[in-house]
Amino acid sequence: MDAGTVGAISTVLVTIAFFGVCFWAFSPKLKKRFEEDAKLPFADDEQHKPTATQADNNQTDDRK
Secondary structure (H helix, E strand, C coil): CCHHHHHHHHHHHHHHHHHHHHHHHCCHHHHHHHHHHHCHHHHHHHHCCCCHHHHHHHHHHHCC
């Protein structure tokens, strides 16, 4: 095998892998999972938002 043949085989394999990843990423079966995963960074923010009373208490504590 010369360098041209190895290059051609590797190009074909990388192209197949690329289309495989594209098919996996845009698969309709996985759409719901990916949408849920996309919201994960924001899920923690909603749980730890201080209420108005907690925010007022924090401001008065800082002034002491």
